[in-house]
Amino acid sequence: MESVRKGFIFSLDAALALIVVIMVGGLLVMYFQVAEPKAGAYAASDRIAEDAAVVGFYLGKDAGQMGLSGTLPSDEFASCSVVYGYEIRVNSTWSSPIEKKYCKGM
Amino acid sequence: MRKGIYSGVIALTALVLAVAIIATAGQRIAMQGDSIYGSSMMEVKMHWQNARYVLDKAASDAIADSVFGSGNCTYSTGAARTAVSTYFPQILNEMWEGECIVSAGPSLSGASGNITINATIKCGKDFGAESSVFYEKQVTFKKAVSSDSSGGSCLIDIEDMQSGVCEVDEILSGPNNLCSQ
Numbered sequence: 001m002e003s004v005r006k007g008f009i010f011s012l013d014a015a016l017a018l019i020v021v022i023m024v025g026g027l028l029v030m031y032f033q034v035a036e037p038k039a040g041a042y043a044a045s046d047r048i049a050e051d052a053a054v055v056g057f058y059l060g061k062d063a064g065q066m067g068l069s070g071t072l073p074s075d076e077f078a079s080c081s082v083v084y085g086y087e088i089r090v091n092s093t094w095s096s097p098i099e100k101k102y103c104k105g106m
Numbered sequence: 107m108r109k110g111i112y113s114g115v116i117a118l119t120a121l122v123l124a125v126a127i128i129a130t131a132g133q134r135i136a137m138q139g140d141s142i143y144g145s146s147m148m149e150v151k152m153h154w155q156n157a158r159y160v161l162d163k164a165a166s167d168a169i170a171d172s173v174f175g176s177g178n179c180t181y182s183t184g185a186a187r188t189a190v191s192t193y194f195p196q197i198l199n200e201m202w203e204g205e206c207i208v209s210a211g212p213s214l215s216g217a218s219g220n221i222t223i224n225a226t227i228k229c230g231k232d233f234g235a236e237s238s239v240f241y242e243k244q245v246t247f248k249k250a251v252s253s254d255s256s257g258g259s260c261l262i263d264i265e266d267m268q269s270g271v272c273e274v275d276e277i278l279s280g281p282n283n284l285c286s287q
Binding site for chain 1: 112113114116117119120123124127130131134141145148149152155156159160163164166167168170171174175192193196197200201202262264273274276
């Protein structure tokens, strides 16, 4: 009778290993499910701000004209992209570049 | 023959699952890394284009200021060269915390009606000590300047010869009126 049972019920070590792997896998899936939407929101606000800055730079439009804010919004996900302009002033020193911010909050 | 076959199957399943999880996680991390490099490259290129635009204007400012500060309202290649060499690194240093630099030059040559400025702008971003992205390219600016102090004050015109845009327009009439000719 003893010899028949041998090998039928799998070893506890192998079962524990499977449980540990499934748990780690589950935790990883949960981590990515939580982290990815956040990373996606950051990436989206960053991309929108950057695209607006590029278009604004070439068309000479500021953040307000591009439908964005000139300061960092207090939203959970927000990003700013900065471009610079320059104003020529005939005097005896250089002018500081004029900072223009294009910010998007989500 | 069947001794331990179930244990073996379960252990193999655990192993396959573990490998699949590690491979998937590794791939996601690698993709995130590629995405960061890609977006950084776009950002660096954008900063380079912006730096080029600002230095184009700064070159005209430097030339105008060198004429204005000459004492006799005349253009001098040496004074303009000194001004451009001072302005370019100082201005770039104020943009994006010094992310862009003038890696070669600037050089300035030519008479007042045909000034050529060459410089190499390098923009980059470091990711720790081992990796970075950068964009480096030479730029050329061509300017023409005229000045007039006949009225007592020093008036200056500067034209960007590449775009035809009059960047400084103080002389409104007379033979030195560069922008309206």
